[in-house]
Amino acid sequence: xxRLEVEDLHVRFDTDEGQTLAVNGVSFSVEPGEVLALVGESxxxxxxxxxxxxxxxxxxxxxxxSIRLEGREISGLSGREMRRILGREISMIFQEPMTSLNPVxxxxxxxxxxxxRHEGLSRKKARLRAIELLDLVxxxxxxxxxxxxxxxMSGGMRQRVMIAMAVxxxxxxxxxxxxxxxxxxxxxxxxxxxxxxxxxxxxxxxVMITHDLGVVADIADRVVVMYAGHVVETGAVDELxxxxxxxYTLGLLxxxxxxxLVLADVQGRLAEIPGMVPTLHExxxxxxxxxxxxxxxxxxxxxxxxxxxxxxGQWAACVHPGVARAHPTEVVLP
Amino acid sequence: xSAAGATVRVGRRRSAGRSRFVARFRRRPLALIGLVxxxxxxxxxxxxxxLAPYDPAASDYSAILxxxxxxGHLLGTDDLGRDVLSRLIVGSRASLTAGVFATLxxxxxxxxxxxxxxxxxxxxxxxxxxxxxVVLSFPFLILAVGLAAILGPSLxxxxxxxxxxxxxxxxxxxxxxxxxxxxxxxxxxxxxxxAPTRVVLRRHMLPNILSPLIVQSTVAIPxxxxxxxxLSFLGLGVQPPTAAWGTMLSQAQQYVSxxxxxxxxxxxxxxVTTLSFNLFGDGLRDVLDVRLAS
Amino acid sequence: MQWxxxxxVGQSLVTLFIATIVVFxxxxxxxxxxxxxxxxxxxxxxxxxxxxxEYGLDQPVPVQYVRWLGHAIQGxxxxxxxxxxxxxxxLAERLPVTLELAGxxxxxxxxxxxxxxxxxxxxxxxxxxxVASTTALVGLSVPHFWLGILFILGFAxxxxxxxxxxxxxxxxxxxxxxHMAMPAVVLGIGLAAVVMRQMRSAxxxxxxxxxxxxxxxxxxxxxxxxGIHVLRNSLITVVTVVGLQLGxxxxxxxxxxxxxxxxGIGKLTIDSVFxxxxxxxxxxxxxxxxxxxxxxxxVDIAYSLxxxxxxxxxxxx
Numbered sequence: 001x002x003r004l005e006v007e008d009l010h011v012r013f014d015t016d017e018g019q020t021l022a023v024n025g026v027s028f029s030v031e032p033g034e035v036l037a038l039v040g041e042s043x044x045x046x047x048x049x050x051x052x053x054x055x056x057x058x059x060x061x062x063x064x065x066s067i068r069l070e071g072r073e074i075s076g077l078s079g080r081e082m083r084r085i086l087g088r089e090i091s092m093i094f095q096e097p098m099t100s101l102n103p104v105x106x107x108x109x110x111x112x113x114x115x116x117r118h119e120g121l122s123r124k125k126a127r128l129r130a131i132e133l134l135d136l137v138x139x140x141x142x143x144x145x146x147x148x149x150x151x152x153m154s155g156g157m158r159q160r161v162m163i164a165m166a167v168x169x170x171x172x173x174x175x176x177x178x179x180x181x182x183x184x185x186x187x188x189x190x191x192x193x194x195x196x197x198x199x200x201x202x203x204x205x206x207v208m209i210t211h212d213l214g215v216v217a218d219i220a221d222r223v224v225v226m227y228a229g230h231v232v233e234t235g236a237v238d239e240l241x242x243x244x245x246x247x248y249t250l251g252l253l254x255x256x257x258x259x260x261l262v263l264a265d266v267q268g269r270l271a272e273i274p275g276m277v278p279t280l281h282e283x284x285x286x287x288x289x290x291x292x293x294x295x296x297x298x299x300x301x302x303x304x305x306x307x308x309x310x311x312x313g314q315w316a317a318c319v320h321p322g323v324a325r326a327h328p329t330e331v332v333l334p
Numbered sequence: 335x336s337a338a339g340a341t342v343r344v345g346r347r348r349s350a351g352r353s354r355f356v357a358r359f360r361r362r363p364l365a366l367i368g369l370v371x372x373x374x375x376x377x378x379x380x381x382x383x384x385l386a387p388y389d390p391a392a393s394d395y396s397a398i399l400x401x402x403x404x405x406g407h408l409l410g411t412d413d414l415g416r417d418v419l420s421r422l423i424v425g426s427r428a429s430l431t432a433g434v435f436a437t438l439x440x441x442x443x444x445x446x447x448x449x450x451x452x453x454x455x456x457x458x459x460x461x462x463x464x465x466x467x468v469v470l471s472f473p474f475l476i477l478a479v480g481l482a483a484i485l486g487p488s489l490x491x492x493x494x495x496x497x498x499x500x501x502x503x504x505x506x507x508x509x510x511x512x513x514x515x516x517x518x519x520x521x522x523x524x525x526x527x528x529a530p531t532r533v534v535l536r537r538h539m540l541p542n543i544l545s546p547l548i549v550q551s552t553v554a555i556p557x558x559x560x561x562x563x564x565l566s567f568l569g570l571g572v573q574p575p576t577a578a579w580g581t582m583l584s585q586a587q588q589y590v591s592x593x594x595x596x597x598x599x600x601x602x603x604x605x606v607t608t609l610s611f612n613l614f615g616d617g618l619r620d621v622l623d624v625r626l627a628s
Numbered sequence: 629m630q631w632x633x634x635x636x637v638g639q640s641l642v643t644l645f646i647a648t649i650v651v652f653x654x655x656x657x658x659x660x661x662x663x664x665x666x667x668x669x670x671x672x673x674x675x676x677x678x679x680x681x682e683y684g685l686d687q688p689v690p691v692q693y694v695r696w697l698g699h700a701i702q703g704x705x706x707x708x709x710x711x712x713x714x715x716x717x718x719l720a721e722r723l724p725v726t727l728e729l730a731g732x733x734x735x736x737x738x739x740x741x742x743x744x745x746x747x748x749x750x751x752x753x754x755x756x757x758x759v760a761s762t763t764a765l766v767g768l769s770v771p772h773f774w775l776g777i778l779f780i781l782g783f784a785x786x787x788x789x790x791x792x793x794x795x796x797x798x799x800x801x802x803x804x805x806x807h808m809a810m811p812a813v814v815l816g817i818g819l820a821a822v823v824m825r826q827m828r829s830a831x832x833x834x835x836x837x838x839x840x841x842x843x844x845x846x847x848x849x850x851x852x853x854x855g856i857h858v859l860r861n862s863l864i865t866v867v868t869v870v871g872l873q874l875g876x877x878x879x880x881x882x883x884x885x886x887x888x889x890x891x892g893i894g895k896l897t898i899d900s901v902f903x904x905x906x907x908x909x910x911x912x913x914x915x916x917x918x919x920x921x922x923x924x925x926x927v928d929i930a931y932s933l934x935x936x937x938x939x940x941x942x943x944x945x
Contacts, residue, residue: 054845056841056845082847083847083848083849086845087848091845094838094845099838100842101839102839102842102861103861104861113846113848117847149937151936165842468646471647471917472647472650472916472917473875473878474876475878475879476878476897479898556769560771563773567773569902570901583774586777590777594785598778600774605766608769612765612768
């Protein structure tokens with residue numbers, strides 16, 4: 001049985017300018033001990049998918065769809081019931097280590113808080129366990145640093161604290177929302193190492209949200225590519241990288257479908273594609289990628305294509321799927 | 335060609351910004367009520383002589399301290415038999431003059447000082463900051479009372495006193511904003527490209543610090559209106575027989591037991607005016623999305 | 629940390645020093661001849677000459693200033709020419725009265741402002757928030773002195789529940805409270821509005837912070853999220869802002885004491901202006917400015933103690 005199954009997830013915002021469809025029918029699942037990467041440009045709905053899974057959407061948002069944790073439906077739980085799961089069975093780390101910790105409490109207090117809440121530990125025991133956890137995320141001199149305040153730590157250290165906090169109760173699922181984006185490259189690798197080790201040790205399932213394909217290649221088993229709130233391609237990492245079917249994924253990978261759209265920066269990371277991911281206000285009547293797609297044709301304009309299996313275990317939502325070579329008009333970089 | 339294109343684009347963006355501004359403002363009914371209140375008070379003040387049913391200084395000793403609704407006097411008469419409504423209408427002039435001009439005066443003096451201090455830093459900034467601290471070390475009203483006493487009681491001097499009291503806040507806001515803007519890339523680009531300081535300050539900085547200054551003004555104006563009323567109430571502002579809301583209240587205080595209504599209307603006028611400015615200012619702050627230093 | 633406090637103390641001393649010059653020069657700039665005022669308005673030239681000599685008014689102004697400052701530091705602020713009582717003694721009698729008034733007003737302001745501010749922020753956009761925020765704005769807009777007159781009209785003249793004005797020392801606690809109730813409420817209401825608005829905006833800012841999302845993701849209850857994580861951060865801001873409102877409180881006390889005829893330093897200020905009692909005026913303004921500067925210093929220190937970002941790193945953040 002899958003650890004976490006998300007099925008036909010929709011997230012809608014009601015704003016002054018009308019409604020916005022942030023997530024449109026996203027489905028994916030994560031197996032025990034698996035790392036699933038959720039990839040896409042900012043604004044494609046990947047963070048919103050994570051927040052929706054946690055039940056932590058802002059009040060203006062509404063959600064529909066099914067979320068199952070080890071087969072148990074959790075999308076209909078009350079706030080109180082959900083709070084018993086959050087931090088214990090599902091936990092999350094965020095992009096901004098600098099601001100995600102409360103500045104006026106020690107890191108030990110903030111880690112201990114989870115343990116006191118979910119495992120009923122005393123203040124004293126929680127502090128001792130917090131030291132063990134800091135040790136686990138390889139913070140040197142953990143017994144001293146446990147009493148420090150967040151501002152006394154570097155970004156990388158704070159992100160380790162966030163991870164320690166998230167894994168304190170051996171969660172079944174860890175959602176990591178761009179955990180390395182705000183960090184230096186060397187620190188990024190260390191943080192990914194820690195996540196990977198913990199995932200092995202604790203048999204946690206990880207959903208890694210990122211726009212960094214280096215991170216994906218490094219840590220993920222399977223990939224879900226999102227665009228404008230839709231899943232456009234999914235599959236095992238190696239296969240998907242080797243035979244990418246969707247032109248958007250190709251764009252992300254840097255096999256530039258239109259050279260003016262995608263620029264890979266020096267580190268091989270993707271720069272943002274010029275132009276923005278469209279914001280949907282009503283269900284699309286054409287392929288959402290059509291306005292920026294080099295393969296676009298009239299039959300792309302009739303409806304949003306559904307995911308279809310292009311190879312065993314690999315799916316793409318495209319009218320003209322296929323690897324880049326099949327389309328001589330496209331330029332493929334080595 | 336490209337310059338023309340750029341101009342067009344800037345113009346378009348600005349008008350788009352303006353229409354969004356209006357749209358956001360429209361969604362705030364309280365701010366609109368405030369705006370209407372401000373407009374009404376300003377119109378009343380401007381058209382006071384036309385609107386006042388009587389000469390505000392004309393005494394009628396046969397009708398002293400008449401209650402509201404007495405024949406010919408909608409809001410009654412005061413201790414000298416003068417028409418309260420007429421005095422309220424004409425009195426709006428003194429309040430608005432003090433409120434608006436004190437704030438304008440403070441702006442005109444404070445903005446250049448704050449800009450120079452924030453832009454050049456160094457000893458200019460040290461002196462300006464220290465003087466600001468000293469002025470701020472006197473509570474607003476004590477300072478205003480002291481200055482009004484030194485300058486002598488009159489509307490003009492009360493206005494000057496209130497302006498001085500408001501200087502430090504405007505200096506601080508301007509200085510802080512300019513210090514922040516100085517580090518902005520587009521400002522540094524202008525400096526590197528040899529734009530004279532005068533141009534940098536006026537063209538690149540001034541438009542960007544307007545929002546917080548405007549919002550602070552909407553806080554300062556009602557503050558000055560109340561301050562002017564207090565000074566008049568204490569006898570340090572507008573001198574009788576000129577009509578002003580503050581002086582009317584101090585008169586009224588003497589007749590609280592005989593003519594309680596007499597104390598109600600001038601205070602209500604002050605409260606409604608300041609509330610209008612505050613409502614409008616609050617809405618403006620939300621729309622302009624400014625966080626104040628205070 | 630010690631360095632920061634030392635620097636702030638030094639700054640305050642400089643400010644205070646300049647403030648004494650401003651007070652001294654300011655009082656000399658008041659219209660009228662100081663000697664005439666000191667002599668209780670005589671015009672006898674011999675008397676005036678004697679007074680000039682006695683008070684050193686024939687000396688250059690800087691010399692006068694140094695003499696005055698020297699005496700002031702020793703607690704000698706001169707003598708009121710009107711009453712013959714030393715200014716220090718008058719201040720010692722009147723300061724506690726104003727402090728009591730301000731203290732009561734502050735308690736009222738916090739008791740009203742804090743809970744309502746928290747409620748309005750937590751229920752942002754609700755009817756309760758709308759009502760609370762609008763009421764606060766009305767509270768800010770209504771001039772105290774008018775509110776004072778209305779209170780006298782309502783509670784003293786019409787209902788006759790409370791005395792209209794005057795003061796009874798604390799030795800008669802009930803009498804004291806009945807005289808202080810109206811002025812304290814009048815003075816407290818405006819401040820309550822400020823506290824409420826500040827608390828609301830500080831709470832809203834904290835509520836939107838990333839660490840709140842973290843706390844929620846940990847499964848913490850709303851009570852813990854709001855009552856511990858958000859409140860702790862908001863209070864740090866509010867302590868500072870409320871501390872800086874002490875000036876408003878003093879300004880408000882001036883007019884409130886005037887209306888309710890309470891013998892505090894606020895009334896002394898106004899009375900000295902009108903009776904041209906310059907030594908008293910000098911003393912009272914000096915004591916107000918000193919109190920205000922010291923209060924601001926204490927607020928800054930309190931802020932740095934409350935805020936770990938300053939407390940531990942030892943620098944001024």
